Amino acid sequence: xxxxxxxxxxxxxxxxxxxxxxxxxxxxxxxxxxxxxxxxxxxxxxxxxxxxxxxxxxxxxxxxxxxxxxxxxxxxxxxxxxxxxxxxxxxxxxxxxxxxxxxxxxxxxxxxxxxxxxxxxxxxxxxxxxxxxxxxxxxxxxxxx
Numbered sequence: 597x598x599x600x601x602x603x604x605x606x607x608x609x610x611x612x613x614x615x616x617x618x619x620x621x622x623x624x625x626x627x628x629x630x631x632x633x634x635x636x637x638x639x640x641x642x643x644x645x646x647x648x649x650x651x652x653x654x655x656x657x658x659x660x661x662x663x664x665x666x667x668x669x670x671x672x673x674x675x676x677x678x679x680x681x682x683x684x685x686x687x688x689x690x691x692x693x694x695x696x697x698x699x700x701x702x703x704x705x706x707x708x709x710x711x712x713x714x715x716x717x718x719x720x721x722x723x724x725x726x727x728x729x730x731x732x733x734x735x736x737x738x739x740x741x
Contacts, residue, residue: 609638665720668730673734681702682710685702705737705738708734709737716730
C-alpha cells in the first residue's frame with residue numbers, strides 16, 4: 597500500500613512539475629487555485645513519506661550496528677573485578693588511578709576492563725559510542741602489566 601502510494605505521488609509530482617505551467621494558462625482562476633493546492637498537498641505528502649522512509653532506514657541501520665557491537669562486546673575477555681574495586685576505580689581521579697597502578701592496587705588490564713564495561717553499558721544506552729577499539733586496548737593493557 598505504502599509503496600503504491602509513494603509511486604503514485606511521485607508520478608503526480610513529476611506530472612505537475614512538467615505540465616503545470618502549460619495547464620495553468622488554460623484554466624480558470626478557481627481551477628488553478630485548486631490545482632496548485634493539490635500540487636502542494638501532494639508535494640508535502642511526498643516529502644513526509646520520504647522522511648518516514650529515511651527514518652525507518654536509519655533505525656534499521658542503527659539496530660544492525662548495535663547488534664554487531666553487542667556481539668563484539670560479548671566476545672571480549674574482560675577482567676573479573678569485584679564491585680568494591682570497580683567502584684573505587686570509577687570514582688578515582690587520574691592521579692589516584694596512576695598511584696593505584698604504581699602501588700599494584702589494580703592492573704592496567706583491570707582498569708581497561710572496568711572502563712570498557714562502563715563505555716559498553718552507558719555509551720550504548722545514551723547513544724554516545726560510534727565505534728570502539730576494545731580488543732587492541734585489552735591487548736595493550738595486558739602487555740603493560
